[in-house]
Amino acid sequence: MSLTPSLKPLALAGLLSVVAAIGGCSDSAFESSFAYSEGTLSLVREARDGTKANPGVKTLLDDRFGDPQHLKAWEKLPIDFGGTITSLETVAESGDGKKLVKMTVPEGVALPEKAVSVQFVSGACSGETVQVAKWNAKAGEATLAAIPGKEIAAGDTCAIDRGAVLSSGRMLYMRHCSHCHGTSGDGNGPTARYMTPKPRDYRNGIFKFTSTNDMSKASRNDLSRIVRYGIPGTYMPSFLLMKDDEHHAIIEYLRFLSMRGEYERKLVAELSSDYSQNAYDSRLKSGEKKAEIQKELDEFLAEDLKESAGTLGDDLAEIWTAADTDEAVIVPSVPRVPDTPESRRHGRELYLSKTLNCADCHGIDGAGNGPQTIAFEKNPAKSDELYNEPGLHDIWDNLNQPRNLQMGMYRGGRRPIDLFSRIHAGIKGSRMPSFKNTPHEDIWHIVNYVLSIPFETDPGATGITPIAAETLAAPAAVTAPAAG
Amino acid sequence: MKKFWALFFFFWPTVAIIACLIAPSRGWWFPGAPMSRTGIQIDGLFYLILIIVTITFVATQYVLGYALWMGATKDPGSKAFFSHGSHKLEIVWTIVPSFILVFISLSQLDVLAEIRVISKFPEKATKVAEVTARQFEWRIRYPKPGSELTTEENPGDLYYVNELHVPTGKPVIINLRTQDVQHAFFSPQLRVKQDAVPGLVIPVWFDVLEVGTYDLVCAELCGWGHYKMKARIVAQSQSSVDKYLKQLEAEQNEDGTKSETAKSADE
Numbered sequence: 001m002s003l004t005p006s007l008k009p010l011a012l013a014g015l016l017s018v019v020a021a022i023g024g025c026s027d028s029a030f031e032s033s034f035a036y037s038e039g040t041l042s043l044v045r046e047a048r049d050g051t052k053a054n055p056g057v058k059t060l061l062d063d064r065f066g067d068p069q070h071l072k073a074w075e076k077l078p079i080d081f082g083g084t085i086t087s088l089e090t091v092a093e094s095g096d097g098k099k100l101v102k103m104t105v106p107e108g109v110a111l112p113e114k115a116v117s118v119q120f121v122s123g124a125c126s127g128e129t130v131q132v133a134k135w136n137a138k139a140g141e142a143t144l145a146a147i148p149g150k151e152i153a154a155g156d157t158c159a160i161d162r163g164a165v166l167s168s169g170r171m172l173y174m175r176h177c178s179h180c181h182g183t184s185g186d187g188n189g190p191t192a193r194y195m196t197p198k199p200r201d202y203r204n205g206i207f208k209f210t211s212t213n214d215m216s217k218a219s220r221n222d223l224s225r226i227v228r229y230g231i232p233g234t235y236m237p238s239f240l241l242m243k244d245d246e247h248h249a250i251i252e253y254l255r256f257l258s259m260r261g262e263y264e265r266k267l268v269a270e271l272s273s274d275y276s277q278n279a280y281d282s283r284l285k286s287g288e289k290k291a292e293i294q295k296e297l298d299e300f301l302a303e304d305l306k307e308s309a310g311t312l313g314d315d316l317a318e319i320w321t322a323a324d325t326d327e328a329v330i331v332p333s334v335p336r337v338p339d340t341p342e343s344r345r346h347g348r349e350l351y352l353s354k355t356l357n358c359a360d361c362h363g364i365d366g367a368g369n370g371p372q373t374i375a376f377e378k379n380p381a382k383s384d385e386l387y388n389e390p391g392l393h394d395i396w397d398n399l400n401q402p403r404n405l406q407m408g409m410y411r412g413g414r415r416p417i418d419l420f421s422r423i424h425a426g427i428k429g430s431r432m433p434s435f436k437n438t439p440h441e442d443i444w445h446i447v448n449y450v451l452s453i454p455f456e457t458d459p460g461a462t463g464i465t466p467i468a469a470e471t472l473a474a475p476a477a478v479t480a481p482a483a484g
Numbered sequence: 485m486k487k488f489w490a491l492f493f494f495f496w497p498t499v500a501i502i503a504c505l506i507a508p509s510r511g512w513w514f515p516g517a518p519m520s521r522t523g524i525q526i527d528g529l530f531y532l533i534l535i536i537v538t539i540t541f542v543a544t545q546y547v548l549g550y551a552l553w554m555g556a557t558k559d560p561g562s563k564a565f566f567s568h569g570s571h572k573l574e575i576v577w578t579i580v581p582s583f584i585l586v587f588i589s590l591s592q593l594d595v596l597a598e599i600r601v602i603s604k605f606p607e608k609a610t611k612v613a614e615v616t617a618r619q620f621e622w623r624i625r626y627p628k629p630g631s632e633l634t635t636e637e638n639p640g641d642l643y644y645v646n647e648l649h650v651p652t653g654k655p656v657i658i659n660l661r662t663q664d665v666q667h668a669f670f671s672p673q674l675r676v677k678q679d680a681v682p683g684l685v686i687p688v689w690f691d692v693l694e695v696g697t698y699d700l701v702c703a704e705l706c707g708w709g710h711y712k713m714k715a716r717i718v719a720q721s722q723s724s725v726d727k728y729l730k731q732l733e734a735e736q737n738e739d740g741t742k743s744e745t746a747k748s749a750d751e
């Protein structure tokens with residue numbers, strides 16, 4: 001009551017704006033940035049940030065992918081960034097300083113129902129983005145805000161709502177995914193620490209459960225299935241109720257983050273052996289001159305890195321495009337063998353056989369307790385030092401023990417084709433190898449056996465004694481844990 | 485000013501009467517009409533209680549307003565008198581509400597028993613699926629078409645997530661369980677709500693009156709992702725459900741060799 005009446009409206013206005021910010025109406029509430037990988041941060045400053053003349057890893061990344069608020073569409077990549085490309089047929093003054101334009105309706109393509117902005121791709125205004133004041137999709141007529149100092153002309157090519165899919169994907173990703181998978185897709189969001197297994201770090205461009213060959217990326221369809229149906233046995237829930245356009249936007253954004261991470265990793269790989277801070281220091285120690293290394297690095301940045309910055313993008317485009325083709329998908333050459341006791345029996349024989357040796361990891365009765373689960377593995381990331389804990393690790397450095405097949409919990413899907421693909425292509429990024437050279441009929445026998453394991457009253461009671469039981473009991477590759 | 489307060493207390497019960505009269509026709513209380521038989525009974529009980537409470541509230545408020553009005557319009561010179569209360573009145577206002585409470589509790593017993601007591605479940609109710617809640621989704625398991633649903637998984641069972649298909653016009657039972665913490669199976673339109681308790685398999689029955697898609701949400705704060713634990717119940721004719729299950733079975737037995745022909749057939 002100490003406020004004088006004249007101040008009251010002001011106090012109210014202040015309160016409202018605070019509420020708006022907390023309520024998330026303000027855009028700044030979503031502001032975030034892509035974290036650079038550890039690899040990038042381990043480089044010497046020039047390699048990381050670039051020099052005046054030449055770009056470094058960070059500059060290249062920012063230039064091609066932007067930051068979450070200003071995403072960039074690197075046309076080379078096979079991502080549906082969203083937007084319709086068209087050109088101006090006529091341009092006229094609308095009278096209130098705005099421009100009345102008519103767009104060419106491309107044949108077979110409908111202009112979007114709604115339009116917010118138009119970005120010019122060619123002409124005097126190339127690169128400029130203007131707001132759409134009025135929009136008539138059928139006639140292709142729009143009223144555009146004028147661009148000060150520049151004139152748009154008939155014939156200019158423009159893109160309607162360029163990047164709409166990607167930016168809506170980003171909004172959805174931030175809402176549904178980022179708290180586990182992280183803003184940059186590094187699998188390290190705020191809730192990630194409470195989870196086992198850890199959320200996927202997309203930056204390797206590797207996804208575990210795919211329908212594609214062992215060397216192929218995940219297809220859009222694979223990512224789509226995971227997002228729709230979730231992964232039982234992990235924290236990944238199903239997003240079945242998401243609308244189709246939202247679903248599409250999220251998948252495209254996931255692929256964008258994967259490609260960004262993979263691009264970053266590959267750029268770093270070009271530089272890290274010679275120009276990481278550690279390598280740099282040891283080179284100085286071994287007697288190399290600072291100026292010489294600098295000169296060499298300058299040359300490397302100016303030539304090699306610039307060249308690979310382009311070719312790496314081409315490679316990414318090629319390999320991700322290939323994943324969506326029919327050639328990448330595993331199609332068994334024979335249909336599933338009928339699920340008979342004989343087939344299961346044969347499957348179990350193969351499961352225990354020395355060549356396939358499934359039991360080495362998954363255990364004699366499929367309980368996921370094979371000898372490899374108690375062996376100490378070498379850590380390839382730390383010059384083959386042994387891991388502190390026994391068991392199998394994935395490329396993300398997480399302990400990733402083989403599946404207990406008695407549970408009937410199939411993370412990558414329970415359809416026979418899913419299990420077939422797991423065996424044929426392996427589980428990417430994990431120690432489950434590809435058995436692509438195994439005859440498809442044999443894989444089907446194993447699938448039949450594996451699907452029967454949860455329902456066996458007496459596990460392994462198919463009457464086959466494990467031939468390699470003795471050798472299995474004492475793992476051949478086991479190494480003693482390092483003392484201390 | 486004295487009269488203002490008396491009128492103030494007359495005003496609110498008047499608002500309450502208007503609100504309670506308008507609300508049912510406007511659907512202010514519920515997310516749409518009840519879509520199950522027990523739902524209709526539950527709504528009936530709700531309106532019964534609403535009527536009793538409205539009458540009680542309005543009556544006591546008007547008495548309060550009347551008392552204030554009489555006080556406000558009293559001659560300022562008149563003397564106050566002392567009263568020690570009335571035993572008769574106290575007995576009346578104790579016995580009347582207790583009768584009302586006993587009436588309410590007795591009148592809802594049948595409905596409660598019908599919903600919760602297994603021996604009172606409709607005889608014809610069939611077990612259609614097992615619904616397993618987990619952080620943060622609903623995992624559905626249907627028995628292999630032609631088989632009975634059992635607590636244990638069986639070969640040929642059909643699995644799906646976040647979408648439950650049930651036939652309309654007949655009582656169905658789902659077995660509710662949870663994989664981790666406590667959840668609650670809640671379908672607002674069907675007026676079905678049952679907690680899922682770790683370690684228990686709880687049968688829940690309901691009958692859906694009309695074909696449609698209904699919400700299934702979690703109604704027990706189960707963790708940070710509670711809000712995203714949303715699924716749908718698709719109610720359709722028995723033949724459509726059978727067709728759906730057949731299609732689900734075909735999908736689940738997909739061996740990847742027929743998919744090309746299947747796809748082109750679909751298109």
